[in-house]
Amino acid sequence: MKKATLVVMAAGMASRYGGNKQIEGMGPNGEILLEYSIHDAVRAGFSKVVLIIKPEMRETMNRLMAVRSAGRVEIEYAYQDFASLPAFYTVPENRVKPFGTVHAALCARPFVHEPFAIINADDYYGVEPFQQMYEFLTGECAPGHAAMMGYRLKNTVSRHGTVTRGLCRMESGLLTGVREVRGIRQCEDGSIVEASAPDRMEPLDPEALVSMNFWGFPAEIFEPMQEYFEEFLRRSAPDDLLGECLLPVMVDRMIREGALDVRVLDTPAAWFGVTYKEDRPNVVRALKKLHEQGVY
Numbered sequence: 314m315k316k317a318t319l320v321v322m323a324a325g326m327a328s329r330y331g332g333n334k335q336i337e338g339m340g341p342n343g344e345i346l347l348e349y350s351i352h353d354a355v356r357a358g359f360s361k362v363v364l365i366i367k368p369e370m371r372e373t374m375n376r377l378m379a380v381r382s383a384g385r386v387e388i389e390y391a392y393q394d395f396a397s398l399p400a401f402y403t404v405p406e407n408r409v410k411p412f413g414t415v416h417a418a419l420c421a422r423p424f425v426h427e428p429f430a431i432i433n434a435d436d437y438y439g440v441e442p443f444q445q446m447y448e449f450l451t452g453e454c455a456p457g458h459a460a461m462m463g464y465r466l467k468n469t470v471s472r473h474g475t476v477t478r479g480l481c482r483m484e485s486g487l488l489t490g491v492r493e494v495r496g497i498r499q500c501e502d503g504s505i506v507e508a509s510a511p512d513r514m515e516p517l518d519p520e521a522l523v524s525m526n527f528w529g530f531p532a533e534i535f536e537p538m539q540e541y542f543e544e545f546l547r548r549s550a551p552d553d554l555l556g557e558c559l560l561p562v563m564v565d566r567m568i569r570e571g572a573l574d575v576r577v578l579d580t581p582a583a584w585f586g587v588t589y590k591e592d593r594p595n596v597v598r599a600l601k602k603l604h605e606q607g608v609y
Contacts, residue, residue, distance in 0.1 A: 315451035318361040319354040320416040321347060322526070323370070324393035324432035339593070340600045340609075345377065346586070347434045349600075350443075352609070355441040358451070359430070361387040364419045368392050389424040393417050401548045405554055408556055413557030414526060415542050417586045420441040421537045422599035428454040430529045433561070437596070438462070438527055439582030440608065444527050449578060459564070460529035461488055463522035464584045470499040473507060473591035479524035479561035480517070488568060491561040522577065524561050524590065527583055537572060538563065579593065 339346055351362055366374055371390060378388055378507050393411050397420050411417065418431055428450035432438060442462045449460045463481055470476055475498045479491040496508040497517065506514040545558040567573035587593050603609055 317450040318429040357447040405490035415558040436586040467519035473589040
């Protein structure tokens with residue numbers, strides 16, 4: 314039986330949310346969102362989970378996984394911290410923010426030797442997308458061939474503030490590019506706009522597919538990923554305290570260079586997350602409904 318690993322990025326600062334949302338209970342029995350992803354991934358066939366965390370989260374995550382996921386799946390921990398940066402790079406004084414999702418993925422490299430999916434810890438992705446991704450990873454995934462779960466933009470916005478999303482361009486089922494759009498806002502009438510400035514709002518298609526950082530890669534991606542990240546660091550300003558190296562931007566460049574093709578796995582599945590504290594009640598209600606429907 315072919316193997317696939319789930320890599321979970323859980324070391325983010327959660328600055329907009331105002332707390333450590335990765336380990337805050339949301340489900341009816343105190344489940345965290347990460348537990349739903351692990352549950353759905355194991356049910357789909359994934360045999361290993363690599364959790365990318367901050368070192369200070371290890372004890373808490375150990376306790377959670379021991380209670381919730383013991384014996385169900387192999388679990389490894391990778392640390393996203395400044396110790397994992399290349400030796401040539403000097404971290405700017407006063408920088409505390411991690412270096413983004415490319416850096417996070419590279420932290421998992423020692424534990425991943427098979428096709429893998431990578432997701433955020435603080436998003437709920439739905440049941441079927443893990444099944445779709447597992448089928449891709451154990452089927453057509455190969456060097457130079459990756460996949461992305463595509464969610465409807467209308468299912469990924471927050472009523473409590475702006476969000477950043479990777480808007481996708483496609484041709485014949487393959488991703489041709491990802492445009493990172495910041496300041497996406499849902500208006501009171503339900504329309505969705507790109508608020509690039511207070512006096513400038515561009516309408517966006519609610520049905521457009523976006524990346525929610527649910528990617529599927531062959532293990533061979535780590536080599537060009539490392540090269541891309543080191544190039545990013547060499548270009549960074551010596552006093553940059555906030556710059557991040559992001560997976561959608563890396564994928565977009567690799568597509569344009571002809572180094573990668575990315576199959577878009579279209580899903581109508583419900584996505585939800587907690588970008589802002591005000592999102593939490595809606596997430597709690599949605600999870601309660603899923604339990605009542607027997608999904609969990």
